Amino acid sequence: MTPAQRPRVEGDREEEIFAATVRVLAEVGYDRLTMDQVAAEARASKATLYRRWDGKAALVVDAVTRAKGLPDPTVPDTGALRGDLVGLFCGPAGVTERLPMSVLGGLLTALHTDEDLSAAWRERFLAPRMAVSHEVFRRAQERGEVSPDADLEVLGTVLPSMCAFHGTVLGRHVDEEFVARVIDEVLLPAIRRPDTATSDT
Amino acid sequence: MTPAQRPRVEGDREEEIFAATVRVLAEVGYDRLTMDQVAAEARASKATLYRRWDGKAALVVDAVTRAKGLPDPTVPDTGALRGDLVGLFCGPAGVTERLPMSVLGGLLTALHTDEDLSAAWRERFLAPRMAVSHEVFRRAQERGEVSPDADLEVLGTVLPSMCAFHGTVLGRHVDEEFVARVIDEVLLPAIRRPDTATSDT
Amino acid sequence: MTPAQRPRVEGDREEEIFAATVRVLAEVGYDRLTMDQVAAEARASKATLYRRWDGKAALVVDAVTRAKGLPDPTVPDTGALRGDLVGLFCGPAGVTERLPMSVLGGLLTALHTDEDLSAAWRERFLAPRMAVSHEVFRRAQERGEVSPDADLEVLGTVLPSMCAFHGTVLGRHVDEEFVARVIDEVLLPAIRRPDTATSDT
Amino acid sequence: MTPAQRPRVEGDREEEIFAATVRVLAEVGYDRLTMDQVAAEARASKATLYRRWDGKAALVVDAVTRAKGLPDPTVPDTGALRGDLVGLFCGPAGVTERLPMSVLGGLLTALHTDEDLSAAWRERFLAPRMAVSHEVFRRAQERGEVSPDADLEVLGTVLPSMCAFHGTVLGRHVDEEFVARVIDEVLLPAIRRPDTATSDT
DNA sequence: CAATAAACGAGACGGTACGTCGAGTCTTCCT
């Protein structure tokens, strides 16, 4: 048998459970993930899981949000809006990986049902990413790339929305080409500075 | 004890089951809908449901797709892109109703898992709606409202994407004001004919 | 397609259905026999089966009772009780075959539940066999082999009872050796004429 | 065969489930007993039932075999074979109660199909009872009531067989009168000691 | 350094929904 599995320091244990959760998540996707499977993978008991989290959805949200090793969205600074956006969405924390779409698709049901969960998801996962995106647009606006009266809140949502739609509803793979296409065909033309939008793929 | 067991015409039974499915769907939402409930509502047996459909998701997709009485997306013709889009998205088959978002959110899990189902969903539900949307843009292009070299495929996806994102992921209500905002702040500026995009809210 | 399946004369059709029933019965036993299987085997529709019989049990009872080709219990006459009994129970209509026990075991549930069925079973299947058995004892009594005040009703039930018990409850195979043993160790000693019971195996 | 598992208390839960099973069994009989009903009666979940038992038949066999409060066959000792047999078969664990026949009839189908079940039934239910019966005969033989060369195995089966046959196949009620009749008309005459068999009803 | 309370692994449990199966009923179409 394995040598004595001692109760860990609180933070430690959570970390391992998060890791196990993300591992299972990546392997079978959200809806085929079961609590028993996570418990087994983490050599934990289900009681331990439910002691800390409200349920499967809460655990997954927490894991996806707080697991170590998960890439953080970083604010790139290429000096131009286009480069910043491509870097942000196609980087390590971007949407071109398979996992985010799988998780998002599976969570939607739960998000729609559970208000607490929905709030947690928005605050911990969405908000930081939207903030980074917003920051990118704000800087572009400062540089004069974006019209001063542009609606940054809406513009900042275009790319996430379209990536999510493509990845989940349309079931197509979200790659850099798609991201670039949205930027070039929708965002740059829409920011009302045609002179800076002449760059093409 | 058999209340009016009328002879069933070809496909009659399906109609009734679809109706019952949509009824339950509207009442409790996708994830709280159970096959037993649908069976009871339709005075059908579960065997009948499973004989025709692979499961809950397949039944719901079929029902949402083929049930009589569901509003069809119609091509409005107001003579201007903005009016057409508002009419399309805020009309009876639009996205401002509560049902479509509830259903969409619940289905995504299943869509992600089952390829057949996903295909059916795209072909029967999405494709017609996307076609209508595309048609609206095509006519606007003919009228000269939209630049001839605009990427209609991407532009036509902007509004559905953003409505779906707002309604499901962000959990906000999608109303006419939001639709108008997206049109005015993103779409019209992006179509590269600033002279026709001067209309404001 | 199969060539025209014309409606048959009533008795004819029943005969074929009985044959199919017995065929299926012999193959899979009573409890694994399904009405669909019988219908398919007989190229009949289930409606036809249920038009004539009350259900599975009734059909099987009727088939086992009235199917052509099934051996009838015949009254042997060897001049001695022992020979008559062995001939009766180990002959073609005897209990040493596999089918009767399989059928009997399966029917018991239904017999216990349905009074009509139970009556039919007793009248059509049991009664004739018991009558033959009784006749054998009566003749032995006339010959003086059996005491005049012996209780023929009980004695006549000993062998069927014990064969049924061995075959169904104890799950052992009923063969000629067992029949002979019961006759020699129980019946003959019990008929109160020790002088005629000295014959041993 | 159950591996030493640990419910709340060792075997506690099983006891309750057995009790519920026997209760339902006595109320509606074997074939109208459903697993859901037992689960409800025992406030158990079906999963619990199926975790421990293979199905309805296995549960019932186990319950009838191991439930506390069920009367055990006890070896009476009246000093005479006749009294012992009447006491054994008409006592609290005897065959004159309604339940045993109802259960036996219902189980036969399953016993015939499932070999494991059949073995369990024979070992746990039949064997102890047959052993008691055999013991009664053995003592009678020691006392000289029964001929030393009598076939006790067969003789011990006569009464169970005939009671089972009467109760299930013939559908007649098995009462003390019938038991006495079999003893007096078959068994006592057959034991080859006419001098001790002169006792009449 | 032993005693104790907290956290834990293991996994049985109640509950709910699932998807399947067979009995028996019913309609339609065909001959």
Added chain:
DNA sequence: AGGAAGACTCGACGTACCGTCTCGTTTATTG
């Protein structure tokens, strides 16, 4: 007109997963 074909309702089956619970064990903290 009667039968074959087979869809239909009903109800029970056996399974899967969620979230709760109990038990015995391990660990960190106290007396």
